[in-house]
Amino acid sequence: MSTNGKQPKLKISGVKKHFGKKIVLDGIDLEIEQGKSLVVIGASGTGKSVMLKCVLGLLKPDEGSVMVDGEEITHVRGSERDNVMEKFGMLFQGGALFDSMRVWENVAFGLIHAKGVDRQKAWEIAIEKIVAVGLKPEVGNLYPAELSGGMQKRVSLARAIAKNPEIIFFDEPTTGLDPIMADVINDLIVSSVKGLGATALSITHDMASARKIADYVAMIHQGKIIWHGSVKDLDNSGNEYVDQFIHGRATGPITRRVA
Amino acid sequence: MTAKSEKIAIDVHHTASFLTDLLPDTCQALGRTILAFLQRVGQLSIFVGKSVMHCFLPPYFPSQIWRQLVDIGYYSLPVVGMTALFTGMVLALQSYTGFTRFNAESAIAAVVVLSVTRELAPVLAGLMVAGRVGAAIAAEIGTMRVTEQIDAMSTLSVNPFKYLIAPRVIAGTLMLPILVLVGDIIGVYGGYVIAIYRLDFSEGSYLSQTWDILETMDVISGLVKAAVFGFIVAILGCYNGFNSQRGAQGVGAATTNAVVSASIVILLFNYLLTQVFFS
Numbered sequence: 001m002s003t004n005g006k007q008p009k010l011k012i013s014g015v016k017k018h019f020g021k022k023i024v025l026d027g028i029d030l031e032i033e034q035g036k037s038l039v040v041i042g043a044s045g046t047g048k049s050v051m052l053k054c055v056l057g058l059l060k061p062d063e064g065s066v067m068v069d070g071e072e073i074t075h076v077r078g079s080e081r082d083n084v085m086e087k088f089g090m091l092f093q094g095g096a097l098f099d100s101m102r103v104w105e106n107v108a109f110g111l112i113h114a115k116g117v118d119r120q121k122a123w124e125i126a127i128e129k130i131v132a133v134g135l136k137p138e139v140g141n142l143y144p145a146e147l148s149g150g151m152q153k154r155v156s157l158a159r160a161i162a163k164n165p166e167i168i169f170f171d172e173p174t175t176g177l178d179p180i181m182a183d184v185i186n187d188l189i190v191s192s193v194k195g196l197g198a199t200a201l202s203i204t205h206d207m208a209s210a211r212k213i214a215d216y217v218a219m220i221h222q223g224k225i226i227w228h229g230s231v232k233d234l235d236n237s238g239n240e241y242v243d244q245f246i247h248g249r250a251t252g253p254i255t256r257r258v259a
Numbered sequence: 260m261t262a263k264s265e266k267i268a269i270d271v272h273h274t275a276s277f278l279t280d281l282l283p284d285t286c287q288a289l290g291r292t293i294l295a296f297l298q299r300v301g302q303l304s305i306f307v308g309k310s311v312m313h314c315f316l317p318p319y320f321p322s323q324i325w326r327q328l329v330d331i332g333y334y335s336l337p338v339v340g341m342t343a344l345f346t347g348m349v350l351a352l353q354s355y356t357g358f359t360r361f362n363a364e365s366a367i368a369a370v371v372v373l374s375v376t377r378e379l380a381p382v383l384a385g386l387m388v389a390g391r392v393g394a395a396i397a398a399e400i401g402t403m404r405v406t407e408q409i410d411a412m413s414t415l416s417v418n419p420f421k422y423l424i425a426p427r428v429i430a431g432t433l434m435l436p437i438l439v440l441v442g443d444i445i446g447v448y449g450g451y452v453i454a455i456y457r458l459d460f461s462e463g464s465y466l467s468q469t470w471d472i473l474e475t476m477d478v479i480s481g482l483v484k485a486a487v488f489g490f491i492v493a494i495l496g497c498y499n500g501f502n503s504q505r506g507a508q509g510v511g512a513a514t515t516n517a518v519v520s521a522s523i524v525i526l527l528f529n530y531l532l533t534q535v536f537f538s
C-alpha cells in the first residue's frame with residue numbers, strides 16, 4: 001500500500017473505539033490510493049463494521065484521525081458533514097433499505113432530498129441505476145419487502161452508487177447470498193467501482209469475494225491491522241493469522257474466544 | 260465461657276466487616292445510578308435542543324411534515340373524540356349524583372365545561388396520543404435505527420433530525436391543540452346530552468350555564484397544555500426510538516419507555532402548567 005508519494009484518497013490513522021469495557025478498535029491504520037480497492041478481512045465480531053462507521057462518522061472514534069483527500073474529517077459536524085458524505089457511498093451489511101419507500105425512491109433518496117434533483121429527473125437516474133445492477137425497471141415500483149435478499153443487495157448497491165460517490169464502502173456485500181448470487185454481486189461491485197473510477201473500501205469474511213474485488217487486502221485482528229499487502233501476496237503472506245483465516249482452519253493462532 | 264465470648268467477638272467482627280464490605284458497594288451502586296441518571300438527562304437535553312433547532316433551520320421537508328400532520332392529527336381524531344365524549348358524559352352523571360344532595364344541580368354544566376377544557380381534554384388526549392402516536396413513533400424510528408436505515412440516511416447526506424424528527428415534533432406540537440379543541444366541543448356535548456336526555460335539564464338553561472361560567476382563559480390554558488403534551492409525546496417517542504438498543508427486544512423496550520415516560524412527564528407538566536396558569 002505504498003502511496004508512491006501521492007496523497008492517499010483515504011487515510012485512517014490510530015483510530016480507537018471502545019464500548020463500555022470492551023476495546024473494539026485499538027489503533028487502526030490504513031491508506032487507500034485514488035481508484036484502488038482495499039478489502040479488510042477478519043473474523044465476525046472483530047470490529048469491521050465499527051471501523052467503517054468510524055470512517056463514515058456514524059460513530060465517533062475515541063482517538064485517531066480520518067482524512068479524505070488530505071483533509072481531516074473526523075470532527076466535522078452539521079452541514080459540513082453532509083458535504084463530506086457527498087463523496088461517500090455505503091452499502092450496509094443488512095441492506096438498510098427504507099422499507100416505507102418504493103425501490104426507486106430508495107435509490108433516488110439522496111438525489112431528491114440532498115441534491116435537490118427534481119422527482120422526474122431523479123426517477124430517470126434511479127431507473128438507470130436499477131437497470132445497471134441487473135434489475136428490471138418495473139422493480140422500481142415495488143417495496144423492499146417484496147424483494148429477495150439478492151435483489152435487495154442490488155438495490156442497496158444501486159442506491160450507494162446513485163450519487164456517483166468518490167469513495168464507496170461495502171460492508172459484507174455477499175454475506176447471506178448463495179455463491180452464484182454472491183459472484184454476481186462481486187462482478188457488479190467491480191464494474192460499478194471501475195465505472196465510476198471510485199476508490200473502494202470493503203470488509204468481508206468471504207475470501208472468494210475478497211480475491212475478486214481487492215487490489216489490496218488488510219487483515220484485522222483484536223482491534224489492529226496485523227497484515228496488509230497486495231492481493232497477489234495473500235497466499236504467501238508469511239503471516240500465520242492470515243494463513244489460518246484464508247484457509248478457514250479451526251486451529252491456529254486465532255482462537256475462538258466466546259466473548 | 261471464653262469460647263462463647265470468642266464466638267461473640269467473631270460474630271461482631273463478621274457483622275462489622277460485612278457492613279464495611281457492603282457500604283462501599285452500596286455507595287458505588289448508588290453513585291453509578293445517579294451518574295447514569297444525570298447522563299441520561301444530559302443526553303435527553305442535547306437531543307431536545309438539537310430537535311428544536313432543526314425544526315426551525317432549513318432545509319424543511321414539507322411532504323414529511325404533511326404526512327405526520329395527517330398521521331398524528333387526523334388519525335387520532337376517533338380516539339380523542341371517543342375519550343372526550345365518554346368523559347363529558349360520565350362527568351355529568353357523576354356530578355349529578357353528588358350535587359343533588361346539596362341541591363346544586365345548576366353547577367353541573369360548570370363542572371363539565373371547566374373540567375373538560377382545563378384538565379380532562381388535554382390530559383386524556385395527551386395520554387391517548389402518547390399510547391397511539393408515541394408508541395408508533397418509537398417503534399418506527401427504533402426499527403429504522405436497528406436496521407441501520409438512520410445511518411443510511413446520514414450517508415445519503417440527509418440529516419435524520421430534519422427528515423425524521425423535526426416533522427414529528429412539529430406535527431405533534433401543532434396537532435394536539437387542534438385535537439383538544441375538538442375534544443373540548445365533543446366533551447361538552449357529551450355532558451349536554453346526558454343532562455338533557457337523562458337528567459331532564461332544559462336545553463336553554465344548561466347551555467347558558469355553560470357559557471356563563473366559561474372564560475377564554477379556560478380554553479386557552481387547555482390548548483397551551485395540549486401543545487406542550489404534543490411536544491412531549493413526539494420528542495420522547497423520537498428520543499427512545501433514536502437511541503433504541505439492538506434487536507427486536509431493543510425496539511420493544513424503546514416503545515414501552517416512550518409511552519411510560521411520556522405519560523409520566525405529561526402528568527408532571529400538567530401539574531406545573533396548572534400551577535402557572537391558575538395560582
Ligand SMILES: Nc1ncnc2c1ncn2[C@@H]1O[C@H](COP(=O)(O)OP(=O)(O)O)[C@@H](O)[C@H]1O
Nearest residue numbers: 019024042043044045046047048049050051259
Ligand atoms: N453500538 C454498539 N454498542 C455496543 N457494542 C457494539 C456496538 N456496535 C458494535 N459493538 C460491538 O463491537 C464488536 C464488533 O462489532 P462489529 O463491528 O459489528 O463486528 P464485525 O467485524 O462482525 O462487523 C462486537 O462485539 C459488537 O458487540
Ligand SMILES: [Mg+2]
Nearest residue numbers: 048049093172
Ligand atoms: Mg459487520
